Amino acid sequence: MRELTFTAATREALTERMAVDPSIFVMGEGIGPRGGNFGTTLGLYEKHGPLRLCDTPIAERGFVGLACGAAMTGARPIVDFMFLDFILDSVGEIFNQIAKMQYMSSGRLKMPVILRGCIGIGSSAATHHSSSYYSVFAHVPGLRVIVPSNPHDAKGLFRTALRSDDPVLFLEHKNILHLKGPVPDESDEYTIPFGLANVARVGRDVTVVSLGLMLRRALEAAEKLAGEGISVEVIDLRTVAPLDMPTVLTSLKKTGRILVVDETFAPFGVGAEVIAQVNERGFDDLDAPPARLNGAHTPTPYSPTLEAAVVPSFDAIAQAIRDVVAA
């Protein structure tokens, strides 16, 4: 199969959809002739011009509020934040308006908005360019939150986002954006529904649940542990909201042990939610206390030595898996 980067994969989905759906437009800083800070819209301005590839001033609250109004009146806006950190200036528009609009209108209005941005810690981007916040968004009713771990899934999930009538946060880890992975030919119209996790590796001793960059690191750890005789099942959540608990619980039934690996903060996070649901619905399947491994609960430091200390490393993940198996 051919190999594409994340960016090329989602750009293909966007290109194909913009050609058939004239209501789609993209807004953001540098997404016009420049093609996006991360190349998300490269080549599209030449095709569709400035009204559909709309460069904005640095006015996040302004253009997110605009996107809300546009979505209420028949357009499909995609807001491209480059770094997700910049979304925070517009959170009032998202939490109070975009997320609640369908409810407030008793379902008579739809809210087909995609809010996309790059997330994650790495390359000394420091504390204003390293955030993820997916559990924050997942906490709010009305939002879909997507965190793909490979280009194949990114394309399939982005296709679903492009047809969704709900607001979608589409969040890609910037440290894996440039990585290539197999993606079917353009003629293959596969989509991946929201709320369907992927069993990325089959195993029997322990279930590791993860997403994004950490999913890839967990797969590497699983490979190493296979050499130590530990058989790890790895589940890629792919979407944080909705959360696919049936897939997690089915795996737990088989392994009896579970570890959630997440780059972001532990308190009130993905691990907290998954483990709470495990306790509620899979308690009898547990052979050991459920565990989680998270990045440090801190703003993100700059220096490489400090930065490395706040993200779960390959070694830390491998050790956490061993600990759950031994518990």
Place this chain on the structure above:
Amino acid sequence: MQVIRQTEEALARSHQAGLIHGACHTYVGEEAIAAGVCAHLTHDDALFSTHRGHGHALAKGVPPRELIAELFGRVTGCSRGRGGSMHLFSPEVGMMGTSGIVGPCILQATGAGYTFKLLGKPHVGVAFFGDGASNNGAFHEGLNLAAIYQLPTIFICENNQFATEIAITYATRNADIWTKAASFGMPGVCVDGNDSVAVWQAAGEAIARARSGGGPTLIECKTYRTRAHAEGMRDGGYRSAEDVEKWKARDPIKMLAARMPQEQAEFAAIEADVKALVEEAVAFAKASPYPDGITATEHIYA
């Protein structure tokens, strides 16, 4: 201006050499603004800056060695290695931070003005920000707040004509940013941002007025950055090489030197002194240790 220029050039070389771990937005071509404004400030005045803040930090009194060490990620940096280029802090000298987010400095400088008014102090809050920030809500809300409370806050808009690759003439129908002051009922001034004496004069008047209870001022400095938006980024497609050359010819350091032809020897001596200072600073930064990983979670709370 020499300290800023030579430090920036050393940083650009260091970036190419892989010594700078994160982003690096240089201030080359815009030195007259920080130098002209900060000449009127003491360490008690509070300066709030942007992502392009090396010049502001240096002009406010952060030594080049602490700035360079910070970008090298060393524990001797002004933010102890936790911040890098976009999180430079040195409250000891009134350098209240650069920022990776465009806009907040405008509001925070307004807050500093509020403190000084509240406590009856003769200090000023100063915000430096780009043309791009002037289209952000923070600009409009901050200037309005400073005006209605008549705060001792100075707003310095460094209009280098682009926000990354977006031209200011695209991002607003009124690219004379200084004229926007009138809609908040505050004085607005426009100066040649490459003319250090003009900046110094305009800032001096505004700061004196603010210190004596006369309220805020917006000063737009028309300027240009002569390097790419950030080191390692492309610098074509959105502006012409001729424009860059035209502005390079308006080098603020050369423009000042041209005003004082009889002082050439002194200019040369300053340049040589600064060269030694910056070389020493780079050596210091290179020799400094990285912070210990276990300190990563210190200082989250008081």
